[in-house]
Amino acid sequence: MEQIGTVKDREQQVIEDFAVYDDWMDKYEYIIELGKSLEPYPEGKKTEDRLIKGCQSRVWLDARKEDGKIWFSADSDAIITKGIISLLIGIYSGASAEEILASDFSFVEKIGLSANLSPTRANGLVSMIETIRRMAAE
Amino acid sequence: MRTQQFIELFPILQGTSVNGKPLVYLDNAATSQRPQAVVDRMDEVNLHANANIHRAVHTLSAFATEAYEASRDAAVRFLNAESRQEIVFTQGTTSAINLVAYSFGQAFVHKGDRIIVGEAEHHSNMVPWQLLAQRTGAEVVYLHMGDDGLYDLSELDSLLTHSTKIVALAQASNVLGIVNPIKEMAYVCHAHNVPILVDGAQGVVHCKVDVQEMDCDFYAFSSHKMYGPTGVGVLYGKKKWLEQMPPFLSGGEMVGTVSLEGTSFAPLPQKFEAGTQNFANVAALATALELQSRILNDSELNAEFSQTVKWLCNALTSIDGLTLYGAPGDVPMEFKLPVFSFAVDGVHHEDLAVLLDKMGVAVRSGQMCAEPLMNHFGVTGMVRASLLPYNTMQEAEYFTVALKKAIKMLK
Ligand SMILES: Cc1ncc(COP(=O)(O)O)c(C=O)c1O
Numbered sequence: 001m002e003q004i005g006t007v008k009d010r011e012q013q014v015i016e017d018f019a020v021y022d023d024w025m026d027k028y029e030y031i032i033e034l035g036k037s038l039e040p041y042p043e044g045k046k047t048e049d050r051l052i053k054g055c056q057s058r059v060w061l062d063a064r065k066e067d068g069k070i071w072f073s074a075d076s077d078a079i080i081t082k083g084i085i086s087l088l089i090g091i092y093s094g095a096s097a098e099e100i101l102a103s104d105f106s107f108v109e110k111i112g113l114s115a116n117l118s119p120t121r122a123n124g125l126v127s128m129i130e131t132i133r134r135m136a137a138e
Numbered sequence: 139m140r141t142q143q144f145i146e147l148f149p150i151l152q153g154t155s156v157n158g159k160p161l162v163y164l165d166n167a168a169t170s171q172r173p174q175a176v177v178d179r180m181d182e183v184n185l186h187a188n189a190n191i192h193r194a195v196h197t198l199s200a201f202a203t204e205a206y207e208a209s210r211d212a213a214v215r216f217l218n219a220e221s222r223q224e225i226v227f228t229q230g231t232t233s234a235i236n237l238v239a240y241s242f243g244q245a246f247v248h249k250g251d252r253i254i255v256g257e258a259e260h261h262s263n264m265v266p267w268q269l270l271a272q273r274t275g276a277e278v279v280y281l282h283m284g285d286d287g288l289y290d291l292s293e294l295d296s297l298l299t300h301s302t303k304i305v306a307l308a309q310a311s312n313v314l315g316i317v318n319p320i321k322e323m324a325y326v327c328h329a330h331n332v333p334i335l336v337d338g339a340q341g342v343v344h345c346k347v348d349v350q351e352m353d354c355d356f357y358a359f360s361s362h363k364m365y366g367p368t369g370v371g372v373l374y375g376k377k378k379w380l381e382q383m384p385p386f387l388s389g390g391e392m393v394g395t396v397s398l399e400g401t402s403f404a405p406l407p408q409k410f411e412a413g414t415q416n417f418a419n420v421a422a423l424a425t426a427l428e429l430q431s432r433i434l435n436d437s438e439l440n441a442e443f444s445q446t447v448k449w450l451c452n453a454l455t456s457i458d459g460l461t462l463y464g465a466p467g468d469v470p471m472e473f474k475l476p477v478f479s480f481a482v483d484g485v486h487h488e489d490l491a492v493l494l495d496k497m498g499v500a501v502r503s504g505q506m507c508a509e510p511l512m513n514h515f516g517v518t519g520m521v522r523a524s525l526l527p528y529n530t531m532q533e534a535e536y537f538t539v540a541l542k543k544a545i546k547m548l549k
Binding site: 077 | 486488493496504518519547
């Protein structure tokens, strides 16, 4: 798989995608679609050490480094969470550690996700972002 | 009174909106909403009668003390306890149970003894006993729960050995909302000379409680689930037990005489109320208890409410792929609290709760502090809708429409 453009480009693209929706339902339907179409995640990688803490649902995130780039794969048993992690992976997978660490993840607010999510969900999102950053820093 | 009149007592139920939608609050089993009168009483004490209780001779302190102790009288009446000495104020159900696990445990539980706990209990009525067992070398034995949400009396009977020191069970589970036959359970325990602690956190919200009739040895509940202030709970304990139990927390207020060589303790119930109490909030408990007594006896309000509850119960069970846990099928409706926990095939509980929230409906999702119970049913979590008599038929209808919409979006 190859990524198109830079992390910044992809963040911008997501912001534009979401700008189309002014109704919360459409937005969530889109997130649910993203969740459903996420690439299958190997059952064998659903391990305790890949589980992200701080989410009500279970979220697994795996990172693989190749040629200076980081490739993420993930899964969740909740479809909305899966859609959100899919969104994150879509942007940050295939980027270099420097690029990931340089991002301020402000697109999350720009697409109205942080405000639109329930408090535990917002925490889950924070945990997901922290995990992505930690994996990049490793 | 009519439902509408009851609603008018609660400012938050007057047109609050959430995510642009009218709030439909169905997370009452976690905490109820508070009526203006309860908040007014807290304010009154905070603003006009604030002085530390029991300690000073000045008049203001006497006012505050009276306000605090009036709640004890109210609790005695509410539970039909024998005396004021049997009512200990705590921070809630959790701290009441911890008090007993620690203090009763200190006095009576030793290595090799048995403690019986229900497998469907809230973590607050499970972990304190596990820790007590760890400290003492005693053993926790779990009483199984049937799929109908009831504990089995004959199993309880068979578990009660000579070495059993205490039994801890909920009047009703916060997940299943099925009311257990506590009086019969107490009878079985007492036939073996074993005391029983009843976690009344959910039961007290919907059932009239008479501790003498129930004949339980301890009864614990939280004020905040029953229209009262947060940070306040009641522990009822039979005097014969409380007298034999050592203090839990120690410090000011709970002492008789203190010298460098040792200390004697204050009489009941002060022995268990060390330090400055949450007196303004405790004072407002009386207001909540009076309201609750009125509500439980209000046949007009309850008739409307039970219609709503029955309607919702039927509406939920008729949704495709929805499993209701603790369904009233095997037990009469009067033993089912308006607490509906369910799972929907192929849909995650958290997704449902998120989408319902977008539609203004507040429900609980997850393990609900009862992980062993979730394991019993083989699920990672459930959605719970819990009602109080201020919830209307329209809200129940709106909730089912919203739920179906959410399920459709997720499937
Ligand atoms: C059955 C049961 N027990 C104990 C508790 C704990 O109550 P609190 O958190 O008020 O101490 C709750 C409520 O969360 C409950 O539902």
